[in-house]
Amino acid sequence: xxxxxxxxxxxxxxxxxxxxxxxxxxxxxxxxxxxxxxxxxxxxxxxxxxxxxxxxxxxxxxxxxxxxxxxxxxxxxxxxxxxxxxxxxxxxxxxxxxxxxxxxxxxxxxx
Numbered sequence: 001x002x003x004x005x006x007x008x009x010x011x012x013x014x015x016x017x018x019x020x021x022x023x024x025x026x027x028x029x030x031x032x033x034x035x036x037x038x039x040x041x042x043x044x045x046x047x048x049x050x051x052x053x054x055x056x057x058x059x060x061x062x063x064x065x066x067x068x069x070x071x072x073x074x075x076x077x078x079x080x081x082x083x084x085x086x087x088x089x090x091x092x093x094x095x096x097x098x099x100x101x102x103x104x105x106x107x108x109x110x111x
Contacts, residue, residue, distance in 0.1 A: 003105040004090050008032075008041050016061065016102070018086040024058060027051040041100055057085040064093045064100065 002018045006026070014028040028047050040046045042060040052058065065088045066074055074080065080087045093102040
């Protein structure tokens with residue numbers, strides 16, 4: 001299982017999780033729901049207490065991953081398969097252009 005923190009501006013918006021089966025979920029942080037109920041990370045994922053689930057990486061997060069020659073460079077330098085979308089998201093999107101950033105949660109950090 002892989003997880004990462006999703007920040008909107010400087011606020012922890014929620015946690016994105018990839019299960020061992022390859023499914024994905026996004027859960028908004030409880031404090032974010034209280035303090036920023038109107039500040040969703042994307043129109044397709046309004047702030048709610050219920051987790052969002054998908055069989056594939058959510059389209060919004062897919063859109064953060066580099067494409068073309070930048071994807072080639074990222075894949076080669078970090079030795080990440082281009083089909084490993086969660087791996088690419090975690091490696092490439094810590095300092096994205098825009099308001100959203102992705103910070104990996106390592107297994108030892110999650111305990």
